Amino acid sequence: MIAASQIEPVRPSPLDSRTGERREMTLHMGPQHPSMHGVLHLVVGLDGETVKWVDPDIGFLHRGVEKLCETLPWDAIAPVLERNDYLAPSTNSHAFCLAVEGLGGVDVPRRAQWLRCLADELSRISSHLVAWGTMGVDLGGAFGGGTSVFLYCLRERERILDIMQEWTGTRFHPNLSQIGGARYDVPAGFDRLLDTKLAEIDAKLDEMISMMEESPIFQARTRGIGVLSPELALGLGACGPVARASGLALDLRKTRPYEAYKEIDVPIVVRTEGDAYARYRVRIDEARVSIRLSRQILAGLPDGPIHGRPPVRSSKHKAPAGTSYAAVEGARGELGVWIRSDKEMSPTRVRLRSPSFANLSAIVYILPGHLIADVVAVLGSLDPVFGDVDR
Amino acid sequence: MSAADASATAPGALPTVEVAPGDLLALAQRYLSEGFRWYICTTGIESAEGLEVQHFLRNPESGGEIVLRVKLDALAPKLPSLYPVFPGADWSEREAWEMLGIEFEGHPGLRRLLLPAQWDGFPLRKSYPIATPCLPYRPAAEKPAAAVVPAPSPIPAGEAT
Amino acid sequence: MWTADSILETFVFPFAISLATLSVFMTALIPVLWIERKLAARLQGRVGPYEVGSPHGYLQPIADVLKLLSKADMIPTQADRLLFLFAPIWTGTCALWGVALIPFAPGLAAFRSDISLVLLLAVASLPGLGQMAAGWASANKYALVSALRVVGQVAAFEIPLIAGAITPAIVYGSLDLNTLTEAQPAVGFLFGHPLGIPSFLLFLVGMLAEGNRTPFDIAEAESELIAGVTIEYSGMRFALFYIGEYGSLFLFGLLACVLWFGGFRGPFVPGPHWLLLKGFAFFCFVTILRWSFIRLRIDQFLKISWSGFVPASFLLVLLAVWWVG
């Protein structure tokens, strides 16, 4: 087995000493490009249509969240962090709250823990739906079947958003997790609503499969494209569906269980191909697992309070001093928050370990040798979220 | 030094080993051979204790975790890059460099990652000013008076007494 | 010796017929654009155009074109000016030339010729030239890559297109579209002849590629090359490409109807109605295909052409010749 450090990325070729230019045609893809998933700027060295090297340029969505956290009261940080991985928002605040609770001093009631995990599972489903949709657009373009897939996926995601609206009052950024508990209890009749909506999504997943996987064109476009070897995936810190598609059975819900997952058995979906198809397929299977887990969590929801602290009435909370790291298995992988507290009004340092950041760094290794069309296919399969990459 | 020396205080804290900058690469290599192949992240911190860098590794098989903590000289923060051992350190170290001004020796290309190339200063340092250049919005001209005059309309004037 | 009759016959009638055909075709493009938008929306579970020309957005195509016409016209400073200005006109008008050859009723075509099929196929491949010119002249790397793709595409997919179209001509021994229409059995060449379906499939594939429709829309390739050759065009010039694209697609549709679906023949209503109805139905079919598939990659696209469709084309032509003789 070859060590990750022995796999060299393909760096941009040097400038020609005589002409001052590169041998390859450099093509700037992004930051304004239909399929750059936001604001990625890729400088691509092309020989014909073959990609020789890639030089990613990130940071167009950098908002200085880590610095911002150092200025905010403890209780006000969670909703800000939800804007990071904006496709699976509740996982962000969940990780942050876990990290702060890891500093000690707060006892989170079981019901709150399960509620948060339920929100995580729901946002995982909705995030994966967007991932297929955008991958469809990447493969099929705005004027083709890709858009149809995208709209079908968004239609299904609406059902998740409806659930969240019923539960927390917002469709997108629920702001459910709070240090010490959950902010909203489920309303009456929630289990029936969840059951109906999830059943509808489950039934419609076959439509997505028909649109994408069963079409030979999709197979031709994704099989064997952007293969990420397991060793490289580990060395780069790749996680989530990207790592699991490379044959690594890494899922924090199983390997580092937290909250409700300590009591629930989470089947890990693993594929060994490591290509774009495997990453897409892992997401499909994971969404099915998540649908089942959501039902399981809601069925086993323990009674009791939902908040371990007295109700938040001011911004004066001070977390105990210390250092803490907590991670949840977000939709894209290990979403970790590293906190340093000196028992001040605000944290001393908040470091966000974002899964998209680690996963995206693989493109330097896996894109060279492919065609332009594969660039978008691979990006679609890696599913980076730029709020998360750039923070 | 090994994972056994690692100490943990808060329940969320990670097993940590302190390492001098000079020993970092050798220790990382040893952990790598012990199975800590999963690079998680690199964090640069500035706190009351000064500047430090923490490399977080994990063993994918056993789930074991280890943080390599390198305390740095405040005036010339410098340590060897972890890139030769873990390629994932590339971007994380670039980020720590641009945000905190920590020099990583042996890194293949320390250039700005998230910030514009011409950015001045190291934003995550505590000394970096957080003065906001844009003031909160206030609507101009038309009715500045309405916003300033404290005249609570629902309260009858005589009732306050 | 000019008599009143010969003047009428030589100048006035062709002019009048051309004008009529042109206006019919341009008018027909409005429902074509509407069908594209509305059908696409319905295929995706949306409502589609609604407000402009309420209740169903019937005036949306006009609003579209007006919007494009009112936009700023920009020419990149580094562009090859002459070619840049010329390319959209070329592409936009080529589709209109071809319609002159389509027989709308027995003997009624703006330009009658014994070799109208050959002429039509020649004219129909001309828009590609304008696209190449646009891609080169735009001084944009995306446009350049797209222009190269257009070259590969035209080279690879002209053969299936022509082979498909020439099969009925071989079978019925004529190159005149009018004769070909009338020679077909009542169910059309498609079902009335064993070679009907294979030749139609080949033509369809070639037509989707020429008309830039998924899964073969690699020249435009929205998600890869942004807008391909038209990336630097705006306003009216883009509208010309837009009209040219839909015009040539509709023209191919009409040709398919003439060759495989019995053209203007049909009961109760006159020929032009039938041809246009069939043309719209065929366009609906193409639109459904377009919004169902994702795109092939350029190498796969060329490979299936050269190793699949081109040999099949030759085989089909040989079969047709064997059938006749």
Added chain:
Amino acid sequence: MGFAASLIGLLKPVRVTVSHLFRKPTTVMYPHAHRPPTDRFRGGTFGLTTDPETGLENCIGCRLCEMICPSKIITVTLDRRPDRGYAGIFTLQYEACMQCELCVQVCPTDAIVMSREFGEPAYSRADFFLDKEKLHANGKKMGRVWGSGSTLQAMHGKKERPAPAAAPAAPAAKKEGA
């Protein structure tokens, strides 16, 4: 994959898309039709409430909402009067709000609430700058809402399963099934 299987595979996306022709569209014609918001919905604008009996404003100018707001869009000054405090200035820069409902949660007197209706679009930034008059007008218009400081804090303070007990605070929580 065999040739025949490929052909059949090509038909499957077509089957899905064509099947949508025979279904009702998912989207609604937005300005003409709205999807009904749920009881807890907080996507709308803000309002300041008044006491229905005395007609006095509920805000006591304690500035807790200003301090917890992550976006720092609320400005409150205390207008101290003999009986109690009132809000002197109360401004809210709604365009920068991120709908986290923390201001509502910390409010000790249920003074600030969020609307259940979608926020209206506006033509200028000034329209999103809510001063006290606008906030009070909003508060009158929106009537009773589910989310207020007391309901949210009651939800957190409960030691027992709060769902049945919370029903009176959320009067319509049951009827919203679809």
